[in-house]
Amino acid sequence: xxxxxxxxxxxxxxxxxxxxxxxxxSFDTEPFDLDRRRRWWAARDPAxxxxxxxLDDRVVGVSYxxxxxxxxxxRCSMETTIVLDVDVRGHGLGxxxxxxxxxxxxxxxxxxxxxxxxxxxxxxxxxxxxxGFVVGGTLPEIGWKNGRYxxxxxxxxxxxx
Numbered sequence: 301x302x303x304x305x306x307x308x309x310x311x312x313x314x315x316x317x318x319x320x321x322x323x324x325x326s327f328d329t330e331p332f333d334l335d336r337r338r339r340w341w342a343a344r345d346p347a348x349x350x351x352x353x354x355l356d357d358r359v360v361g362v363s364y365x366x367x368x369x370x371x372x373x374x375r376c377s378m379e380t381t382i383v384l385d386v387d388v389r390g391h392g393l394g395x396x397x398x399x400x401x402x403x404x405x406x407x408x409x410x411x412x413x414x415x416x417x418x419x420x421x422x423x424x425x426x427x428x429x430x431x432g433f434v435v436g437g438t439l440p441e442i443g444w445k446n447g448r449y450x451x452x453x454x455x456x457x458x459x460x461x
Contacts, residue, residue: 304350304362306341308444311359312352313337315383324450325383325416327443349404353384353397360385361412363397365405368414376411382427394427406459413459416442419451433457 313334319326323433332340344350348415361384368377384396405413415433417424433455441449 301351301353301396304352304364306338308352308362309341310334310415311355312362314336315359315362315385316388317385322446324443324445325421325424326449327418327445329445338408347408349401349408350353350380351397351404353393355388355393361397363401365401365410367375368412376409377414378405378410378412379414379416380405381415389423394423395430398427398431402457402459404418410459413457415455417455419453420448425455428455428457431457 307407313332316326316337317331320328320331339438348365348367350362352359353361353363361382363382365378365379367381368374368379380398380401382394382401384394384397413433415428416426419425419438419440434457436454436456438451439454440451442452443450
């Protein structure tokens with residue numbers, strides 16, 4: 301696991317786009333092209349963290365923080381995102397990558413980590429629960445994608461200092 305660099309953007313894009321196409325995991329509806337991914341990277345606040353996991357010198361996962369909400373009172377809370385290459389799921393890399401991100405958030409004095417999980421997604425729910433996240437609520441039929449409505453779970457974890 302290491303900090304992501306701009307050299308990782310192509311793989312980050314490939315991994316993330318899996319969540320968009322024929323899938324409900326991300327509520328994005330169009331895959332990112334590389335130019336859009338580069339704009340995303342360039343616009344990121346330097347206070348935010350983006351980590352990648354490598355296996356055999358190949359990026360196989362990404363986890364990053366983003367501001368939970370734009371209002372200043374939410375500055376103590378960060379949203380977390382994690383996406384793994386489909387070929388490496390179920391081998392502990394998600395725990396390593398999301399756990400590493402949470403460690404960084406603790407170092408940055410973030411008070412609360414938030415995750416929004418499109419349902420159903422038992423693997424993501426199990427990962428988040430294993431790292432101390434609890435369900436704060438469910439938003440029924442909050443997103444429309446692939447011809448139907450999807451629920452999301454709002455999970456949170458107060459971070460230790």
